[in-house]
Amino acid sequence: MQTLTVTDYNELRKDSQVIEADGFGDKVLRLRDGNFLKLFRRKRLLTSDLLKSYSHRFVDNARELIKLGVPTVEVLVVYKIPSIERTAVCYRPLAGEPLRSWLTSCGTLEKQQLARDLGRFVARLHLSGVYFRSLHLGNILMMPDGRLGLIDVADMRCKGHSLSFSSRLRNFRHMTRYRDDMQLLGASTAILAETYNDMARTSKGFRLKLETILSGL
Numbered sequence: 528m529q530t531l532t533v534t535d536y537n538e539l540r541k542d543s544q545v546i547e548a549d550g551f552g553d554k555v556l557r558l559r560d561g562n563f564l565k566l567f568r569r570k571r572l573l574t575s576d577l578l579k580s581y582s583h584r585f586v587d588n589a590r591e592l593i594k595l596g597v598p599t600v601e602v603l604v605v606y607k608i609p610s611i612e613r614t615a616v617c618y619r620p621l622a623g624e625p626l627r628s629w630l631t632s633c634g635t636l637e638k639q640q641l642a643r644d645l646g647r648f649v650a651r652l653h654l655s656g657v658y659f660r661s662l663h664l665g666n667i668l669m670m671p672d673g674r675l676g677l678i679d680v681a682d683m684r685c686k687g688h689s690l691s692f693s694s695r696l697r698n699f700r701h702m703t704r705y706r707d708d709m710q711l712l713g714a715s716t717a718i719l720a721e722t723y724n725d726m727a728r729t730s731k732g733f734r735l736k737l738e739t740i741l742s743g744l
Contacts, residue, residue, distance in 0.1 A: 528582070533610035540564070552611070562603060566615045567681070582606075582614040585681040589618075592685075595655050598668075598676030621676045623668030630664070630711040641669075642715035646722030648675045653695050654727060656686035662698055664708040692733050699740050709743065716741040 531539065540556055543564070547555040556564040567581035582605050592599040601619040608615060626645070630638060645667070652659060659666075660682040668676045690698070703709055709716060720741050724734045 528605045528607050528614070530607045530609065536606075536608050536610065558617070561620075562617055563600075563620050564606075564615050564617050565679075565681075566608075566611075566613045568613055580614045581681045582616050584683075585616045588680040588683045588685065592657070592677060592680065595657070595685075597652070597655075597657070598670060598674055599680055600678055621668055621670070621678055623670040623676060626664040626667050626669055626675075627708060627711065629669045638712065638715045639718055642712060642718040643722045644673075644675060646719040647726050649698075649719075650723045650726040653690045653698070656688050656690060658684045658686065658690055658694055658698060660684075660698075660701065662702045663705045664702075664711065665705075692729070695727075696733070696736055696740060699737060703740055703743065706743075709741070 539558065540553075542559040543556040545553055545555075546557055546563070547553075551568060552566075554566055556566075558564055565585065567585075586602050586605060589599050589602050598621060600621050603617045603619060606615040606617065626641065630641070633641065648667070649662070659677065659680070661679050666677060666679045668678060670676050712719065717738070720734070720737050723729075724737065729737070
């Protein structure tokens with residue numbers, strides 16, 4: 528981890544574009560060289576961040592996804608910035624468009640094919656032991672070659688074994704909290720569920736629960 532002085536940090540962020548921010552300050556910057564800087568703050572006094580910073584989780588998770596063959600961002604350097612009480616990861620962005628924006632301009636057949644691809648993609652993550660807490664269509668990218676990839680990977684766990692059925696359903700429930708995403712998929716959510724279940728070879732009971740979750744009932 529490289530420590531940045533306040534002068535170094537100000538020079539790094541000079542002419543950058545703020546991509547995301549909140550009441551505590553900047554969260555994601557696009558730097559002048561085109562790379563991204565994601566900043567992390569410790570949210571509570573007593574937190575697991577004391578054992579492993581969110582920056583290091585981001586790095587470890589990106590490395591694990593690459594091992595699994597899942598496209599994700601390329602980490603370049605990790606920073607500690609004492610002057611603003613932050614750690615940060617500088618990374619090369621993943622080429623592609625978030626599914627959330629891609630879906631706004633695609634036709635019915637494209638949407639149906641995406642639902643199949645997404646079902647297989649999520650099944651692959653779950654079967655590989657990846658629990659991606661930030662599972663939503665803003666963090667899954669459609670890449671130029673048609674593959675799907677992940678960004679914003681700090682809030683993720685790689686368990687080393689297939690996820691339990693309860694974890695899988697909980698992950699899907701998180702995704703359906705984003706109602707606008709589900710509306711973009713529309714009736715294609717049924718295709719997503721069918722494709723996921725076929726690839727993951729789930730039980731009848733699981734299928735019924737997943738269909739209920741994705742249908743919004």
